Amino acid sequence: MLGYVIRRILIMIPTLLAISVITFVIIQLPPGDYLTTLVNEMQSRGESMDQGRMAMLRETYGLDRPMHEQYALWLAGMLRGDFGYSFEYNLPVADVVGDRLSLTAIVSFATILFIWVVSFPIGIYSATRQYSLGDYVLTFLGFLGLATPSFLLALVMLYFANVWFGTSIGGLMDPRYIGQPWSWGKAMSVFEHMWIPVIVIGTAGTAAMIRRLRANLLDELHKPYVVTARAKGLPPGRALVKYPLRVALNPFVSDIGNLLPQVVSGAAIVSVVMSLPTTGPMLLQALRSQDMYLAGSFLMFLAVLTVIGVFLSDLALAALDPRIRLSGGASR
């Protein structure tokens, strides 16, 4: 197991490096650099920047150096916890990002929990009662969930939550709790606001997970050992839960790798619509105003979050399934 963990961590390092290269390229894509944007910004406000200060800034950020050195500086800065400077907020990126990232992580985690809790019983039901009316209805609903753009679903649910339950629109808590210390009421308010984004973000993932669990379980149920177990008179419930279900459950863990990027993506757009205090709206704003260091850091954070999530799921899978632990290969 330890060998597997070490191997897995060693694979992660080049992955993260490659991600940082891609992010850096994206940061550099818009014409001009951070300083020209800053100068333009100041000119539009009628201010000007003297040459000395500009040269100084250019020096600090290493903008006069060749591209690969700039990349090295940026990377080294990130390792020290310096993610560059957001000219829109006039603050270091690390200060702007603050707890938005943790909220994103919480929403993503809650969504994945939701996907598991919902798709588990439905997947089993669909597989054990294949081609029944319930199976067809659920499959159709799943397809519909895959096909509906999440942002519109979010709008409609937000509206009905307001009309039916009186939930305040937008945000992750009632406005009166913002800036207050954590209390029971605040936690309840967060919970009350959380379920809509969680359902909306989770819909597509749930539909995909149900289909996968159903297909896996069906494969497993047709194998001879299940027939033998039935023939020997094992109660149906036991013949389902004892072995086939355990085997079919692997995707629940291994699929986090596919699920997590999807959930983070969905969270980005849904939180824009619902103005959640997560990374989504800020990323969009940063992209619109071409605040590229901020946007790049967000992109980097989201990708790192995903890579770490996949890493954890691989570890969990290795703990569950000795075949992976021993051969060292990924199972996806």
Added chain:
Amino acid sequence: MSALPTQTPLPHTVDTAPWDPDEVERLSPEQERFTTASQWRMVWWKLRRHKLAVASGIVLLLLYASTLVSEVLAPYAVDSRNSHFIHAPPQTVHLFHEGQFVGPFVYGYSYRLDMEILKREYTPDPAKVQPIRFFCRGDRYEFWGLVESDWHLACPADGGTLFLMGTDRLGRDLLSRMIYGTRISLTIGLIGVAVSFVLGIVIGGIAGYYGGWVDNLIQRLIEIIRSFPELPLWMALSAALPVTWNPIFIYFGITVILGLLEWTGLARAVRSKLLALREEDFTTAAQLMGASPARIIGRHLLPSFMSHLIASATLAIPGMILGETALSFLGLGLRPPITSWGVLLTEAQNINVVALYPWLMLPVLPVIVTVLSFNFLGDGLRDAADPYR
């Protein structure tokens, strides 16, 4: 052991008739047709049995056909404004007026401004019977930007209105705009998938055929690209498109961005199929005869799993259509004056829209129908892709 009876050998005869292997069991023309059918014909036979896939295919064909004649189908031109009918709700088509058959017609709107809440109120006025005209002359348009014309399939009555899906904040007919938007929204998926198809075949083909470290490198690359959350990456790339670009360039830029990130799934499919097929005897035979790798891949391997590829490509299109919708909705994708379903949905960005003008969300219907159809068709194609099973 008893000795064999000695006999004179039978005279040696040779049948001069041409040899026919089917002599014993004659195939009926029906069976003949079946056994000699090409792979594509068999795929088609198998697909035909999948009713839902066929229905979806027909829906998609109709949608794509409509993009050829959008201008004629739409009752109004794409940006003709009706300043008297801002945010008018959809009108319903009636057939009977006071128990009498009139043919398809709509009741005209009488308009009142609620001074208390400043809300425009439109009520159908039973006195205004406005029969829909067919094959008629209406708004002027340029057919495909080339030929000027004013011929429509259906138009409002003279002096009347025909807003079957309501109007937006500038009084433009939503139905007409949706019909025009079909052209952009549907082609963006096709071009994007073409880009990713080429990338997927080339890169996946190289990985699968050569194997070894090349394969390893490409596999890692695919894993890295897949570990990026798709939408934020799309957002970042399309935000980097220069604002000064002409809308057509932006359109192609977006399709290329969508295609650039979607090829990974196709490349994986190509690779796994190639890995299996390159062990087959016919590949060895081709190699022994001195065929080049490009020829083996292109001439022998690709055709044998093309049907699988087409199925995967079909399943990749809906993701792109949804991606375009999301990007345009966020204002990072296509921008007016280009009209796509996503651009139309930007009007429905506000929660007030759900409460006051819910019909502005109608452009989501074609999105759902298209995505569902592509999914069903793709599922059917995937089942039919291997007709020998």
